[in-house]
Amino acid sequence: MDLKGKKVILHDMCLRDGMHAKREQISIDQMVKVATALDEAGVPYVQVTHGAGLGGNSLQHGFAPHSNEDYISTVAARMKQAKVSVLLIPGLGTMRELQSAYDCGARSVHVATHCTEADTSPQHIAFARKLGMDTTGFLMMAHLNDPAGVAQQGKLMESYGAQTVYVTDSAGYMLPGDVIARIQALRDVLRPETEIGFHGHHNLGMGIANSIAAIEAGATRIDGSVGGLGAGAGNTPLEVFAAVCERMGIDTGVDLFKLMDMAEEIIVPMMEHVVRVDRESLTLGFAGVYSTFLLHSKRAAERFGVPARDILVELGRKKMIGGQEDMIMDTAMTMARERGLLQHVAA
Amino acid sequence: MKKIRCALIGSGNIGTDLIYKIQRSPVLEPVWMVGIDPASEGLARAREMGLKTTADGVDGLLPHVLADNIQIAFDATSAYVHAENSRKLNELGVMMIDLTPAAIGPLCVPPVNLRQHADQLSSGRSQDSSAPSGGSERSERGGLGSQMNVNMISCAGQATIPIVSAVSSIQSVAYAEIVASLASKSVGPGTRANLDEFTYTTSGAIEKVGGARKGKALAIINPAEPPMIMRNTISCLTDDAPDQARITASILQMIKEVQKYVPGYRLVNGPIYEANKVQVFMEVAGLGDYLPKYAGNLDIMTAAATRTAEMFAEEILAGRITLRAVEPA
Numbered sequence: 237m238d239l240k241g242k243k244v245i246l247h248d249m250c251l252r253d254g255m256h257a258k259r260e261q262i263s264i265d266q267m268v269k270v271a272t273a274l275d276e277a278g279v280p281y282v283q284v285t286h287g288a289g290l291g292g293n294s295l296q297h298g299f300a301p302h303s304n305e306d307y308i309s310t311v312a313a314r315m316k317q318a319k320v321s322v323l324l325i326p327g328l329g330t331m332r333e334l335q336s337a338y339d340c341g342a343r344s345v346h347v348a349t350h351c352t353e354a355d356t357s358p359q360h361i362a363f364a365r366k367l368g369m370d371t372t373g374f375l376m377m378a379h380l381n382d383p384a385g386v387a388q389q390g391k392l393m394e395s396y397g398a399q400t401v402y403v404t405d406s407a408g409y410m411l412p413g414d415v416i417a418r419i420q421a422l423r424d425v426l427r428p429e430t431e432i433g434f435h436g437h438h439n440l441g442m443g444i445a446n447s448i449a450a451i452e453a454g455a456t457r458i459d460g461s462v463g464g465l466g467a468g469a470g471n472t473p474l475e476v477f478a479a480v481c482e483r484m485g486i487d488t489g490v491d492l493f494k495l496m497d498m499a500e501e502i503i504v505p506m507m508e509h510v511v512r513v514d515r516e517s518l519t520l521g522f523a524g525v526y527s528t529f530l531l532h533s534k535r536a537a538e539r540f541g542v543p544a545r546d547i548l549v550e551l552g553r554k555k556m557i558g559g560q561e562d563m564i565m566d567t568a569m570t571m572a573r574e575r576g577l578l579q580h581v582a583a
Numbered sequence: 584m585k586k587i588r589c590a591l592i593g594s595g596n597i598g599t600d601l602i603y604k605i606q607r608s609p610v611l612e613p614v615w616m617v618g619i620d621p622a623s624e625g626l627a628r629a630r631e632m633g634l635k636t637t638a639d640g641v642d643g644l645l646p647h648v649l650a651d652n653i654q655i656a657f658d659a660t661s662a663y664v665h666a667e668n669s670r671k672l673n674e675l676g677v678m679m680i681d682l683t684p685a686a687i688g689p690l691c692v693p694p695v696n697l698r699q700h701a702d703q704l705s706s707g708r709s710q711d712s713s714a715p716s717g718g719s720e721r722s723e724r725g726g727l728g729s730q731m732n733v734n735m736i737s738c739a740g741q742a743t744i745p746i747v748s749a750v751s752s753i754q755s756v757a758y759a760e761i762v763a764s765l766a767s768k769s770v771g772p773g774t775r776a777n778l779d780e781f782t783y784t785t786s787g788a789i790e791k792v793g794g795a796r797k798g799k800a801l802a803i804i805n806p807a808e809p810p811m812i813m814r815n816t817i818s819c820l821t822d823d824a825p826d827q828a829r830i831t832a833s834i835l836q837m838i839k840e841v842q843k844y845v846p847g848y849r850l851v852n853g854p855i856y857e858a859n860k861v862q863v864f865m866e867v868a869g870l871g872d873y874l875p876k877y878a879g880n881l882d883i884m885t886a887a888a889t890r891t892a893e894m895f896a897e898e899i900l901a902g903r904i905t906l907r908a909v910e911p912a
Contacts, residue, residue: 294760294799294801295758295760295818295820295860296760296762296801296816296818326778326779327778327782327801327802327803327804328801330779330782330783331779332779350804350805350806352767352806353767353775353804353806355772355775355776356775356776356778356804358776359776359777359778359779360779380806554807554811555805555807555811556805557803557805557806557807558803559762559801559803560762560764560803560805562762562764562814562816562864563764563814563816565852565855565862565864566814566816566851566852566864569852569853569855569864570851570852573852580852
C-alpha cells in the first residue's frame with residue numbers, strides 16, 4: 237500500500253516503558269537528558285512516569301528513586317515543543333494522582349485497562365478530558381480479545397471521552413494480520429475524528445512491521461522508544477521506525493539522524509542489560525505474556541531455582557495479565573515446591 | 584430460639600447471596616428484600632425464598648419496620664444512596680451493616696475488631712479508635728449514631744486486613760500493600776465505574792484497621808476463562824527485623840479465625856521473608872451459595888457482613904445491647 241504523505245504522530249516510551257528495563261531506576265538527570273534530546277529531535281510526545289504509571293511506586297512494581305511528580309515537573313519545564321504524557325492504570329493510579337501529574341505539567345495521558353475491562357476507566361477518562369488533556373484509551377494485551385471485542389471496548393472508551401484508542405501489544409505476541417484486523421475493526425466503529433494508535437513490543441522482532449501494518453489499517457499514532465528501551469525485548473525501536481517511515485514517505489516530522497545519535501550516545505550507555513530478543517523475551521512473545529514480567533521472572537528464577545522460561549510459560553498458561561506481578565513469585569514458589577526445592581509452611 | 588429480623592437492601596448478587604447466609608444463621612432471619620425494579624430477578628427470587636419484597640426502595644420498607652420488628656438492615660446498594668438509607672433506618676432504631684464503600688460508620692473486619700464494636704455499642708461509649716494497635720487515629724463521628732452503622736470496607740479489605748493485623752499485632756508495620764486479583768465476572772458495574780473509591784477505602788482501612796502506618800491497595804480484574812479464584816497478596820514492611828517465628832504463627836492463627844466464617848480462605852504460599860518484608864499469598868474460594876465459588880471476593884463480603892450482624896444479634900438477644908432510634912440531626 238502506498239503510504240506516501242501520511243502523517244503519523246510519534247510517542248516515545250523510553251522514560252516510562254524504559255523504566256521497566258531499568259528496574260525503575262532512572263535518575264532525574266537521565267530523564268532530563270533523554271527528554272531534551274527527544275524534544276530537540278522533534279518527537280511530539282514524551283511519556284514520563286514510573287513503568288507502571290501513576291501510583292506505580294509499590295512493592296509490587298518497584299520503587300523509583302523519585303516521585304512521578306518530581307520527574308514530570310522537572311522534564312515538563314524543559315520541553316520546547318514536546319508534550320509530556322503519563323500512564324494511568326485504574327486500580328493502581330487514581331484521579332488524585334492524575335490531577336497532581338497535570339499540575340506538574342503533564343498534558344497527555346494513556347488511560348490503560350486490560351483489553352476486556354474498558355469499563356473500569358470511565359472516571360479517569362472523563363476526568364482527563366475535564367482537565368483538557370490529550371486523552372487516550374489504551375487497551376493492553378490486545379491479543380487476548382478478538383477484533384470485534386477490541387472494537388467494542390474501544391467504543392466504550394470513546395464514549396467516556398477518549399480522543400484516541402490504542403491497540404496495545406503488551407506481550408509482543410501479535411503478527412501484522414492480528415494488528416490489521418483489530419485496527420480495522422476499531423476504524424469501522426469509532427467516529428472519524430477519533431484517532432487510533434498502536435503500541436508494540438519487539439519480542440518477536442515484529443515492532444516495525446506491526447507498526448507499519450497499523451498505519452496501513454488506519455492508525456495515526458505510534459508508540460516506540462529510542463534504542464528500544466522498554467519492557468521485554470523493548471518497544472518498537474523509534475529511530476528504526478523513523479527510518480522506515482522516511483523511506484516510505486510517511487511524515488513523522490522527526491529528525492532521523494538526531495534520533496540515531498541519541499540511541500547510540502544516550503540510550504545504549506544507559507542500559508543495564510542489552511535490551512534484545514533473548515531466550516526469555518522471546519518466550520514472552522511466543523507465549524503471549526506481559527512484557528514487564530521479564531525481569532521479575534528472572535529474579536524469581538534466581539531465588540527459587542526454577543528456570544525463568546518455565547515460569548513465563550506457566551504464567552501464560554494461567555492467563556495472568558499486566559499488574560499481576562505478585563503471581564510471578566507465587567507461581568515460582570508453587571513450581572519450586574512441586575519440584576522439591578521448597579518446603580510449604582503447614583497451615 | 585428467637586432470631587433478630589433483618590432487611591436486605593439491594594436485590595443484586597450480593598443481596599441474593601446474603602439471603603442464603605442469613606437463612607442459615609441461628610440468630611438472624613431475613614424478612615424483607617428491598618429493590619428498585621419490580622421486574623428484577625433478585626426480587627422474584629427473594630419472594631420465592633419466602634421474603635417480603637418492595638420495589639420502592641427504602642421508602643417502601645419504612646412503614647413496615649416497626650410492625651415487622653426489623654432490627655438489622657444490610658445495605659448492598661451504592662455509596663451514593665447509602666447515607667440516606669442509613670439515616671432513615673437509624674431513625675427507626677434499625678442498625679445498619681454497610682456493604683458499600685460509603686464508609687460513614689466505623690470500619691469492621693470481624694476477626695480484627697468486631698468484638699470491640701460490639702463492646703462499645705453495649706457500653707454506649709463513643710468510639711475513639713478502631714485500630715487495634717499502632718495505627719493512625721481515626722476521626723470517626725462519635726456517639727451511638729456512628730455505631731448504629733458499621734462498614735464492611737471492601738472485598739479486598741476483608742480478605743487482606745486480617746493478615747496485616749496479624750503482623751502488626753506482633754511488631755510495628757511501616758507499610759502494608761495488598762494486591763487483589765478478581766475474576767472479571769465477579770466484579771459488578773458499580774465497582775467498575777468507581778474503582779478509585781475502592782482504592783481509597785481499602786488503602787485507608789489497611790491503616791485504620793490493619794494497623795499499618797501507611798497502606799496501599801491495588802486491584803486487578805482478570806477475565807480468564809474458567810474464571811480465576813480470588814487471589815490476594817499481602818506484603819508488610821516491619822520497622823525492625825521481623826520475628827519470623829512469631830509472625831508466621833500469628834498469621835496461621837488469623838487464617839484459622841477467618842476460616843470460621845469463610846472456609847475457602849486458604850494460604851497458597853508464604854509467609855516468606857526478605858529483609859524487613861513479609862509476604863503472604865492467599866486464595867479465597869466462596870461457598871458457592873448463590874455466587875459461584877470463584878467469586879470469593881463477594882462471598883467474603885457477605886460472610887463477614889453476616890458474621891458482624893450475628894455478633895450484634897447475639898448481644899441484642901442477650902440483652903446487652905438495646906438499639907435506640909437515632910435522633911434526626
